[in-house]
Amino acid sequence: MIGLGYVGLPLAIALAKRFGTTGLDVDAVRIAELERGLDRTREITPERLAASSLKLTGDPKNCPPADFYIVTVPTPIDNNNRPDLSIVEAASRTVGSMIERASAAGRTPIVIYESTVYPGVTEDICAPILEQVSGLECGTDFFLAYSPERINPGDREHTIDKITKVVSGQTPEVLEEVAQLYGAITSGGVFRAASIKAAEAAKVIENAQRDINIAFMNEIAQIFGRMDLSVWDVLEAARTKWNFLPFGPGLVGGHCIGVDPYYLSHRAEELGHDPKVILAGRGVNDSMADWVGERLHAARGAAKGTALVLGLTFKEDVPDLRNSKVADLVARLTGLGHDVTVHDPHADAAEALQEYGLTLDETALDRQYDLVLLAVPHREYVAMGAARFRGLTNSGGTLADLKGALGGAADWTL
Structure with a gap:
């Protein structure tokens, strides 16, 4: 091996x-x-x-x-x-x-x-x-x-x-x-x-298919956000149809879904084909972290302040930091003037510093912030309960929940 x-x-x-x-x-x-x-x-x-x-x-x-x-x-x-x-x-x-x-x-x-x-x-x-x-x-x-x-x-x-x-x-x-x-x-x-090439192609389209479906969900989240309409409420209704695909919006990171479509699009371009759908999906998903950061900034009335981002790994309950889009979100919030603290019980601190220049703060849950974002719903975070999250938020602050894990208790969600 x-x-x-x-x-x-x-x-x-x-x-x-x-x-x-x-x-x-x-x-x-x-x-x-x-x-x-x-x-x-x-x-x-x-x-x-x-x-x-x-x-x-x-x-x-x-x-x-x-x-x-x-x-x-x-x-x-x-x-x-x-x-x-x-x-x-x-x-x-x-x-x-x-x-x-x-x-x-x-x-x-x-x-x-x-x-x-x-x-x-x-x-x-x-x-x-x-x-x-x-x-x-x-x-x-x-x-x-x-x-x-x-x-x-x-x-x-x-x-x-x-x-x-x-x-x-x-x-x-x-x-x-x-x-x-x-x-x-x-x-x-x-x-x-049927062939080695068929097996190679099967793998690369498995992840490209998921990427495109998630991109659609991210795009409708952006559309409904302009209507002050919760995408989660919309999906709850839509999923009652038997053949509705159960995808949801979010940050697309990790080593596979955010990477593999580029392998397929690269080969397509070598062959003279413009992979419009694949690259459109990638464009939506790659820009999602910036969009979330800007929406959170707007939810704060464009006021700069302290922010706590909970979760840095690319998905919940794993230590995998590869291609984490939460890092892009942190960068956007920082660029908008927020003083961002990052906490993650699963991520390796040395790797976070090396890969993204981010310092994980083990004592982050001992303070209050103007903005608290549950970015990756690790089981440890979900077990804390909404009241504990509210306790981390300053009076007049904003509690945000990227994936709707707090059951509607947050002030902002997708």
Whole structure:
């Protein structure tokens, strides 16, 4: 397993129950933490780590020859919202050196990519790197496969051992080997995609579809906001129809939904197609944090003051700060002149400072503020109750609830 993050670690732990499995990660701190039984993503408990036969290493040379090499590294976007394939390319170079040793040991390895990419990356970009580094021929000395990851951080229901796994392979024989591998660890079964490109495309449109639906909800929230009409009241009525899709408005962050549509739009533009719907959805969602900040500022009568933002992670009850749009909201409030304090019981303070330049205040709940915003409804916050939130708000202040978690007790919500 190359990459032991939110995707790689749960998969490696599951595979280690059935197969001899080695986990490789270039982050030495990550390896040291896992060896101590600490998973900073909180996807795997210390007890499961201790009980697993998974071998851990930060050095590719310590990885024994294997039949399968599974790449689960991040595929982010750059500052211009273009795909950044540098990490998956580096991982491919690492795998290239390892499959050379596997071939010398008499194996014909299969390299499986799980990282989210646009159609064609596995065969057109990764395969040549593997060939160049290893000196082996793809389709003869080693083979390719793709199985899109479907990890949802913090989700204890749709775990790797329960979901349907989409699989694909370079040949029918490889496809069956990959299907047997994943079929051995999930009760949800496997779906054999028609091709590697079809499997790559399936993953990227899963998240693009959600992004577009959420963008529609964000746009109607903005429209209804001009009418002084609660979008939550509207949705409560609309959801009584049997086929109304249960999406809601909000900030779209995280490593997948806010990123993957740009991979698809990038490839579309390379092919000469203008992806109007995809980019329109991205435009709405990327601008939502600024819109919320401006609405909160208006709700305060454009008066500057102290503000408390509760929650920084991209979703509730997880420590994941990747692509957090709450950080954009904090930046907008700060730009409008508010003195913003940020609190989050799940986020890592060092990571928040490094990624966003934000200092988390552990004592933030001991004071009062002109504006209190429940941005991410972690269970700890919801358990506090509306009265406690009101107690954090100065007399004449504004209590805001981004996702309607306080049951209508706030002065402002979407």
